[in-house]
Amino acid sequence: MAKKKIAYIQFPGSNTENETKNILQKHGMLPFGHFWNAPSELLNDFDGFIILGGFSFEDRSRSGIIASLEPVVNELKKQALLGKPVLGVCNGAQILVESGLVPGNKEFGTLVSLTDNKRTVGGRIVGTGYFNKWCYIKPCENAKSAFVKKGGKPMRVPIAHAEGRFLFNDDLEAEILKNNLITYKYCDSRGNLSNDFPTNPNGSLLSAAALSNATGNVMAIMPHPERTLKNEADDLFDSMKNYVESDSPFSYKALNFKSKKIDIQKFKKPSKGSELLISTIIADNEAASVEKCIHNLGVDAKVKKYVHFEIDTTEGFDVNKIISTDVLFNPSKEYIAETKKESGAHRFLVRNKDDVVGQSLAQTLRDRFELSDLKSIKRGIVWEVKINSPSTKKDVDLILNSHIFSNPISQECHEY
Numbered sequence: 401m402a403k404k405k406i407a408y409i410q411f412p413g414s415n416t417e418n419e420t421k422n423i424l425q426k427h428g429m430l431p432f433g434h435f436w437n438a439p440s441e442l443l444n445d446f447d448g449f450i451i452l453g454g455f456s457f458e459d460r461s462r463s464g465i466i467a468s469l470e471p472v473v474n475e476l477k478k479q480a481l482l483g484k485p486v487l488g489v490c491n492g493a494q495i496l497v498e499s500g501l502v503p504g505n506k507e508f509g510t511l512v513s514l515t516d517n518k519r520t521v522g523g524r525i526v527g528t529g530y531f532n533k534w535c536y537i538k539p540c541e542n543a544k545s546a547f548v549k550k551g552g553k554p555m556r557v558p559i560a561h562a563e564g565r566f567l568f569n570d571d572l573e574a575e576i577l578k579n580n581l582i583t584y585k586y587c588d589s590r591g592n593l594s595n596d597f598p599t600n601p602n603g604s605l606l607s608a609a610a611l612s613n614a615t616g617n618v619m620a621i622m623p624h625p626e627r628t629l630k631n632e633a634d635d636l637f638d639s640m641k642n643y644v645e646s647d648s649p650f651s652y653k654a655l656n657f658k659s660k661k662i663d664i665q666k667f668k669k670p671s672k673g674s675e676l677l678i679s680t681i682i683a684d685n686e687a688a689s690v691e692k693c694i695h696n697l698g699v700d701a702k703v704k705k706y707v708h709f710e711i712d713t714t715e716g717f718d719v720n721k722i723i724s725t726d727v728l729f730n731p732s733k734e735y736i737a738e739t740k741k742e743s744g745a746h747r748f749l750v751r752n753k754d755d756v757v758g759q760s761l762a763q764t765l766r767d768r769f770e771l772s773d774l775k776s777i778k779r780g781i782v783w784e785v786k787i788n789s790p791s792t793k794k795d796v797d798l799i800l801n802s803h804i805f806s807n808p809i810s811q812e813c814h815e816y
Contacts, residue, residue: 401645404429404430404644404645405430405446406424406429406431406432406447406450407434407443408424408433408434408452409450409452409472409476409492410433410452411457411470412436412457413454413457413458414452414491415453415454419624423626424450424637427637427638427640427641429637429640429644432446434446443472444479446484448485449476449479449485450488451487451488451489451491451495452489452492453492453624454491456491459491460690461686461804462807463491463514463561464491464496464497465494465803465804466690466693467491467495467498468498469693477499477501480613483615483650484644485546485617485618485643485644487618487621488501488621489621489626490560490622490623493514493564493611494620496618496620497512497513497620498510498807501618502620503572503611503613503655504614504615504618505654505659506654509658510659510803510807512566512567512809513567514564514565514567515565515752516529516754516757517529517530517531517561518565518603519598519602520596522596525756528756528757529562529757530560530561530562531559531561531601532558532561533559534556534557535556535559535586536557536586536587536588537584537610538553538585538587539552539583540582540584543581544615544616545583546617546619546639547616547621547636547639548583548584548616549636552635554588554590555633556589556628556632557624558624558627559602559622559623559624560624561622564602564622565602565604565605566605566611566622567605567754567809567810568809573606579614581614582606582610582611582612583610583616584609584621584623585609586604587607604622609621609623610623613654614653615650615652615653617650660808662800663813664748664815666814666815667749672715673712675709675711676709676711676719676728677706677736677737678734679734680735686705687703690705690804691703694799697799697802701799703783703784703786704783704784705782706737707779707781707782708749708779708782708816709777709778710780711774712774712775712777713775717773717774721769721771722765722771725765727769744792746784746787747783747816748782748813748815749780749814749815749816750781750782750783750805751778751779751781751811751812752811753810753812755780758777761777761779762774762775762776762777
């Protein structure tokens, strides 16, 4: 039998291509690199696909979102409908989730979020942000997946991510459980589960380390099975090889589950406490990337980004005590800004529903700087968009529902 050809998809900022080539060759498959801007029709020649890990487009706006809006991902959707396997690793998982390929409803709507890590012990946050370590994951026996071997044991694999916490709404959770879409879970070396760190290294809901579509041929996994040192993840790649070599009939099944449109509410400015808007002295490459992405959607617009803080303190507290710590921003390259009312400017405040960054900042300021008068901090991003078009409302709807600014599962979006 001729060896099956697997394309690994590379975006600007992707990595682990050598590890991926090596693991595919080891398991009797032929790896080929495919750059994101190569002709998408070339994907017809391949038997399966891996979206690499890394930092596509430098994780600007949100990990995976800009890559998910590239034409190559639309072609991957067509290939998935044919039954070909699609594996997204780490950043690749984030791309699959943002594009709607996982868990995959009829419209490929965004149903799930991979959001900020939240390492907790007994309900207390002990860490946030980027984290890398070796951990254990175990396959879920009832999952129907091209990447799960029946009777498989816990595997030791590395993680390296900042936004790897699977989140989904309660109604989708029921659908995920009913269809056994969680394919791998974080566990200890014996296969035991726990919501606490370090067994669950990022606070992922239901200890989910990987999530699949309903037919099992597409899987988003946050750990890196291609980076193992002693062949610990061989079961996963053996299963992938067996799947591409199988002649079993395939019929794609989509979840009968509707995604929700972004619901925009007017931001209610706090009657008490303080607001800070932070801008950059240097060029804002993140805003430039988002602007280019919006241009690719067909909208002529200028984009600016501000970091937003809402600070609640006891009455009479001087907020300058917080500013002077330099914890909230770096005065060498950032400054406190003000916005002005401008014709044609639309501003949207995006905040995580579970604002672990704000919680962690407040905890740091209270513990290390003894600012006991600080009650809470909420951190968000204000996106300012100036649209050069007579159809402004239509263009705003297009931008918002592309989810370039916010993921509706883990974030809330306000008109600011």
